[in-house]
Amino acid sequence: MDGDTFVTKDGFILNTFGYEHPDDRVFAFLKYIPAKYRELFNVEMLERTWCFGDNKLFRAEKLYTAKNYQTFIEAFRKNFPDYLYYDPCRNKELITAPLEKIEQLFVPRDRLVWLQNLPKHDSLQQKALDIINLISEESGVRLCDLGLHGSIALEMHSPESDIDFVVYGTENFRLVEEAIARLVNEAKLSYIVGNRIEAARKFQGRYQGKIFMYNATKQPEQVKEKYGAYRYIPLDPVRFQATVCDDTETMYRPAIYKITNYKPIDDQSELDLEQIPIQVVSNIGLYRNVARKGSEIKVGGKLERVESTSSGEVFYQVVVGTATSEEEYIWPII
Secondary structure (H helix, E strand, C coil): CCCCEEEECCCCEEEECCCCCCCCEEEEEEEEEEHHHHHHCCCCECCCCEEECCEEEECECCCCCHHHHHHHHHHHHHHCHHHEEEECCCCEEEEEEEHHHEEEEECHHHHHHHHHHCCCCCHHHHHHHHHHHHHHHHHCCCHHHEEEEHHHHCCCCCCCCCEEEEEECHHHHHHHHHHHHHHHHCCCCEECCCCHHHHHHCCEEEECCEEEEEEEECCHHHCCCCCCCEEEEEEEEEEEEEEEEEEEECCCCCEEEEEEEEEECCCCCCCCHHHCCCEEEECCHHHCCCCCCCCEEEEEEEEEEEEECCCCCEEEEEEECCCCCCCCEEEECC
């Protein structure tokens, strides 16, 4: 499932991306790089380090830029080619992990149970439990529909680490979102709002001086995607304004915004009516949940023709996060 974290036999730590995968591997993005391989990955690293057992780890300063993704691909190609996969559905090379390479798996739902059952907790672990319990009580979302993510879940946290938790399911996510808003009004929590994306998402805040953040993962029964069901043909870059008409899956990754009222920006020629995109799909987690139904958004991305491999159905979408350009975004119009 999207957001599950795993450690490979080579010591890399990756997060699963999305919900559709080939039979023998999973699509993923690289989160932590073992110190012994640092020089193989020519990207700026954070000064801070992490430790997973005896394995010292580094993390790229910017995880999700197109340039860094291509740098990761080149490093894997030269040194660990098994992590690359040519995806015939998208006609491009992507970072994956073969199932045979996965050594340990950390599922957020299971890691919360693990933390609850620990006989003793350090101060950060206890704060994580306290805020999750508080939000469960305020929202009515059961603890079994919440999960623990990030460094606490991997037992590689330090006192300065954040609290990162997961909400399973669309309805549960909206209930948690509303509960956090009430707790902010009661001054039990506070939002961190440094820019318009954070102001729109309201996914990050403070609890008793500690930063927390939360995101959504689908429930197993919500997963309808099947790898190979569609082919994706990239067309042209587009920039436009549109209205969100369905926000049911905007909180997930990929985030899907159904749209209407397509209006091109910067004197772009009008698309043929049959090529008007019906949805915007963001592969970049930053652009999850940035707009609700009825909201206006500005989008920069790559137009794609999507073809069903079984029925012949054709539709168009715009993808944000193709790893080919830094000029891809979803900006809420506030």
